[in-house]
Amino acid sequence: xxxxxxxxxxxxxxxxxxxxxxxxxxxxxxxxxxxxxxxxxxxxxxxxxxxxxxxxxxxxxxxxxxxxxxxxxxxxxxxxxxxxxxxxxxxxxxxxxxxxxxxxxxxxxxxxxxx
Amino acid sequence: xxxxxxxxxxxxxxxxxxxxxxxxxxxxxxxxxxxxxxxxxxxxxxxxxxxxxxxxxxxxxxxxxxxxxxxxxxxxxxxxxxxxxxxxxxxxxxxxxxxxxxxxxxxxxx
Numbered sequence: 759x760x761x762x763x764x765x766x767x768x769x770x771x772x773x774x775x776x777x778x779x780x781x782x783x784x785x786x787x788x789x790x791x792x793x794x795x796x797x798x799x800x801x802x803x804x805x806x807x808x809x810x811x812x813x814x815x816x817x818x819x820x821x822x823x824x825x826x827x828x829x830x831x832x833x834x835x836x837x838x839x840x841x842x843x844x845x846x847x848x849x850x851x852x853x854x855x856x857x858x859x860x861x862x863x864x865x866x867x868x869x870x871x872x873x
Numbered sequence: 874x875x876x877x878x879x880x881x882x883x884x885x886x887x888x889x890x891x892x893x894x895x896x897x898x899x900x901x902x903x904x905x906x907x908x909x910x911x912x913x914x915x916x917x918x919x920x921x922x923x924x925x926x927x928x929x930x931x932x933x934x935x936x937x938x939x940x941x942x943x944x945x946x947x948x949x950x951x952x953x954x955x956x957x958x959x960x961x962x963x964x965x966x967x968x969x970x971x972x973x974x975x976x977x978x979x980x981x982x983x
Binding site: 764791800801803846848850861862863864865866867 | 904906908914915916917918921961971972973974975976
């Protein structure tokens with residue numbers, strides 16, 4: 759079956775702009791999590807969506823937001839971009855069934871460069 | 874400090890075994906994972922182990938878990954140049970919160 763897809767793969771924006779990234783999970787997966795990866799900070803958890811609701815949230819400012827649609831596809835939005843937002847943004851999908859921890863499968867990532 | 878710790882670099886010769894180590898602090902961890910990231914790519918799930926297991930073997934990969942010491946290792950037998958990548962250790966708990974190590978860069982020399 760098809761894996762997790764993310765679009766676009768690369769983005770270049772300037773400071774102050776906003777950006778929207780998209781993630782399509784594996785068919786049947788209802789949970790989508792977003793991560794930011796930077797050389798200095800490593801992988802950091804942004805938030806998780808399950809059944810169109812934000813279920814978990816990491817320690818990021820309100821400029822970072824997301825949503826999930828009824829087909830489980832998810833978008834992440836970053837407003838008022840800063841240079842420090844340059845990173846690889848990874849999306850991961852899982853079944854998300856409550857009661858146990860299921861395995862996350864990662865997409866290829868969107869590389870965002872802020873100039 | 875970080876919840877999940879890994880050494881940053883490992884260099885081995887082609888054909889040797891590689892052992893990547895990881896320590897974690899959360900005793901309530903339920904699953905532990907190893908991911909591989911090749912240059913310019915996202916994360917690829919290599920293998921995972923339940924916290925009530927001691928060992929899991931999958932072809933050239935062997936995962937060992939010492940729950941008492943909170944120590945996880947990944948052994949790659951017969952390491953090939955294509956195994957050169959960054960390997961991330963990760964843990965998760967029942968609330969689906971995942972924590973990653975900083976990654977170990979494995980370099981395989983011919």
